[in-house]
Amino acid sequence: MTRPGGRSARVRDAVHEAVVELLAAGEIDATIPKIAERAGVNPTSIYRRWGSRDHLLLDAAVTRLRTTSPIPDTGSLRGDLLGWAEGVERAMRDRRGQIMLRALVATMAPDAEPVEYLRARGDDLQAALDKAAARGERVPTVDEVLDFVLAPLYLRVLFRRPVEPGTAARLVGRLLTALPAGPAPSAGRGG
Amino acid sequence: MTRPGGRSARVRDAVHEAVVELLAAGEIDATIPKIAERAGVNPTSIYRRWGSRDHLLLDAAVTRLRTTSPIPDTGSLRGDLLGWAEGVERAMRDRRGQIMLRALVATMAPDAEPVEYLRARGDDLQAALDKAAARGERVPTVDEVLDFVLAPLYLRVLFRRPVEPGTAARLVGRLLTALPAGPAPSAGRGG
DNA sequence: CGGCAAAAGCAAACGCGTTTGCTTTAGGCT
C-alpha cells in the first residue's frame, strides 16, 4: 500500500525543490542533511525514501524534465519540432535546467536500468514523426532528430558553452534542410 | 619548486589508473581511501595533492583525454576530420573512455574555471580548419564540427545509446555534405 | 468517523571519510 498524496507529496516536492535550488545556488556537493534542512524535512525521511544522494538527484532531474518541453501538435513536422526544440532551448538557457541536465547525466550509471522517462520521450518523438509521415511529409529518423537538434543543445550546456537565442530554430532548420539529401547515419530508434 | 618525475610521477599515474579501473569496474562512488588502496598509495597523498574527489576525477579524465584522438595532418580536411573523429569514436566505444567522459561532464561545475584542455582542443580544431581554408577548401566553423560530429557521439555515450561502428564516418560525411548549403547556427569559437 | 499502517520525525550510536602534526623517503641541484 502506498500514499501518493498529502504529507508524502508535500515532502517529496519540498525535497525536489531543495535539490534544484541548492544545486543551482552552486552547492554542487550538498549533502543529504543539507538538502533536508533546506526542505524543512528530517534527513531520515530522505534516506528511507531515496536511499542515496544519486537516486534523489536522478529522481529530481527526471521529475523536472517531465514538466518541460512537451512535443506539441501543430499540424506540421516543422512546427512540432520547433515547439519542442524551443522548449528544450528555454530549459537549457535556464541555470536550473542546466544544473539538472548535468545531474541527470552524472547520475546515470553506465549499466544501471534504463531511465523510463527517456524511453517515453523517444516514443513521443517517434509518434510525432509517424503522424507527419502519415500526412505524406518527408521525415527524419529519431536518431537524426537527436543528432541534429538535441545533441548540439545538450553539448553546449554540458561543456559550458553559451546557448544563443535562436539556436533551436537554426538546428531544426539544418535537420529539415539535410533531409532530402542524406541517409540516416545510424539505424534503429533512439531513447 | 616542483618535482615532475620519480616517485611523484609514479604515484600520480598509479592513482589515475586506479580511478579509471575502479570506475570502469562499476565502483562509481569509489571513495578516496578505496582509490588509494587500489593504487597502493596512502590516502593522505591523494588528499594533499588533489584536495577532493572531484578534482581528482577531473584531472584523471582530462589526462586520459589528452592521450586520445589527436587531429592528424593528412593533407585534406576530410582526412583530418575523419582521423580525429574515428579516434573519438574508438574512445567512445571503450568502456573506460565512456566512464571518463561521464566523469568529466559530472565534475565540470557550472561556474568553475574553464578546463584548459578543452580550449586547447578547440584551438587545434581551428588550426586544422585554417589549414584547409588556406588550401582553398570550403570549411565549416568549429561550432559546426562540434554540432555535427562531437555532440552526436558524446550524446550517445552520455545517454547510454550504442555507438555503432562507422558512426564517426557518417557524421563527418553529413557535415561536409551540409557545407555548401547552410550558414553556421552559432557564431564564435568552440571549446 | 474510527482504525490500520505508511511514512515522517526523533535521538542516539555507529562507521568511515577527512584532517592534521609529525616522520621518513627520495628527487633534483650543486
Add this chain to the structure above:
DNA sequence: AGCCTAAAGCAAACGCGTTTGCTTTTGCCG
C-alpha cells in the same frame, strides 16, 4: 656524493554523514 626540501607515509583525533530502533503523525479505506 651530499644537501635541501618537496612529496609520500603514518597514526591518531575529529567531524559528520549514515544507520537504526522507536515514537508520532496522518493519509486513506471501510
